[in-house]
Amino acid sequence: GTTEERRYLVTPPCQGSMSRNMGSEYPHAHHRAVVPIRDIRGRECDFTLRTHSFAALPGVFCTTPSLSTTSGDRHATDFDDPLQVSARYIPRVKALLLNQLPGATDVAVFDHTVRKASATKTPARQVRKIHIDQSPRGALGRARRHLDQQTASMLESGAIRFSIINVWKSIRGTVTDHPLTFADCRSLRQSDLVPVRQIYPDYVGETYALKHRSTQEFWYWSNMGEADVLLLQCFDSLERDEADGVDEDGDDGLAYAQCAHGSFELNEVTGEAEKHERESIEVRCLVIYGIPTTHSAKIT
Template sequence: MAQSTDTLRRTLSFYSPPLDGSDPEYIEGTSEESGRRNYPNREESVLIRDMRGHHKSFTLDEHSFTVLPGVFDLNIDFTEPMEITERYLPWVDDLLRRNIPRVASVTTFNYTMRKASTSKTPIRQVHKIHIDQSPKGAFMRARRHLPAEDITAIENGKAHFRIINVWKPVFRPVKDYPITAAEFRSLRATDLVPVRQVSSDYVGETYVAKYRDGQRFWYWSDMTPDDVFLIQCFDSEEQSPESVALGGLQHAQCAHGSFRLADDMDESCTRESIEVRCLVVIV
């Protein structure tokens, strides 16, 4: 079928239940070992649209993701952890304050450097369509990392919080495995399945997505190291009762993953990226 130049049909990875009927679980890997899950992926051919040229139409409030072209303006060596901690993370803090209204605080709770690979290697790109935190997992993160006064303000309705992933390529433009994100208003509550997420020092809960016709996916072609993708994994402010009653999500959350872009599977994998995860308190 003919497609416009800004539309692709590619394979995305979705959730399929564990074959033994158990609850889904993922055990995080390390720098030496890949993660392990007890459920298979289901591959689906999906229409993915390109945001380039009309990226200003996408907002955190309406879509749960947005893109910021050409905003990165520092000269940082991303191979040096101290450079990331002392220079890049403060830059991320300032970026979020400049692009999200009424920010009271930004708390970075971790970051990940990834290198794409066609083989199963540790800390590579994530294919499966997922959300880093379920609502339960998001509140667990907030209580783990935010000060008590912020939690009290959130519980009393005087503040709310968002979990924002700040993703960008490093070293070179993205030519393979770009990020793809689903409009949160195209998702239904029944599309998302909670997964127990186990790491060496923490047990949380994430979401994985089941495929359903009607989900709308986007990507941003030819991202450069100066471009930034904001992925909103959670907003504690609830959606309207009318929307929830119709099957929509109770919270604005972005299901996302990555996909093989090139038709030539022998093309070398060059995507390297940094993803910073932040708790943003809004007043």
Template structure:
């Protein structure tokens, strides 16, 4: 098995740009507008073309701080996300076989060390690009996700765990007091990222009433995600100029309800002085269920 090491990437690491950067940028993020009926999102797989949204959105300019400047590393259990240095041996992340083989094994090893996990189940990988055409995936091309969202909810997180691990296995794990965590591992395919980086909310600043459950319609099932309503008290971070040797770990759901972060809203955004001539952002995100017994 290929192995990757991981560590917190600080402001003084090789990943940080030598030129001076502001401590924060102000950029518009796209929030859902609260409505009386439950919002619905029809996926590309369902429509056969562009995704369709049955809800309104609104943009708000927000300050987005440089997480590399934090004195204390962001934490999955505190803020809901973490930045790690984790070089990969896989050179071609556009190769489906390499991703689903060696790269998945690397990601499983990374999360096993991160959590002291007994098992890491990987169930999906998605490439994205802001090139205009999107990035190729088995189910079609994908661009950056531009609406603030969380991939899972209090209902769909446990259901996804049952889908991936099996209902009987999840019942056994629950009976034995195991913890289940849905984690996305986001990596640039090319770097440094100078277009469409990710903004991530500090989970501690997100009030439960601002997480808006939204039905996500697929050809064979109905999922559920959270969109986020705007609150000026929300705190936002990003990692400037991420390299291919770095990953963001993003928590989508945690079975523990003890005050730690459970859901991490996130979205791509446009930098205020983004160079349209910079190389397109290309990234890959791997979705996992982490089992901690």
């Protein structure tokens, strides 16, 4: 089905200026735009990272009872304990990506976030602003920060392909509200993207905020269970077909398959009472494809 939701999208800064931070310190206004959001339920196999920038994996983490400290399963994880997440869950994520991504030879996890949906502002609540976690410059910065110098140099030169994949799943039952919405990257244009500098105490990254355009296509996955996994591709150094995504006005499509995403209040649309607050984990991964390719572009 299709819902209509007011999504948070950016009002861009003046031409030539650089925005800073997506959170509370972001200095430029966001506005809410009513956009149709279609459900991929029943069509999960129709979407791929390479073409659409997202992929749905139904039931890929089949554990009964679901991942919890009481399940008795050797993979049981207390997601509130970072040490257990690192020891028990992260290895499963790495194995999943190596199995699902053809040509992938290594996965480096650089962080994970456990989120609990909340109506009040908390550091770990859902993110409603539509964004892409890394610009190409930000992706390369992550590679330099988290990989050895030799590997990072090969990625920068285009000798080896790499991607950044977010692995997202529920950790508390079925998602009945605040699901993720994600855009088909073919419907985005380069002019939709606004670079945002992310400033940390010891690191400066770069993300994208998204400007609204009526032809953008958004999707969500209804009733995600704990065994379901959503892959969001924030960057892939393998460039897309230059002709793909160019509209009639000549506005260029994205050079790379990158997924703009955020959450939305499904119950605000349906009018249903919230059954429980959404809890989720998102693991952000650098994926290395060890076979050199002439199709990867030098990133500048």
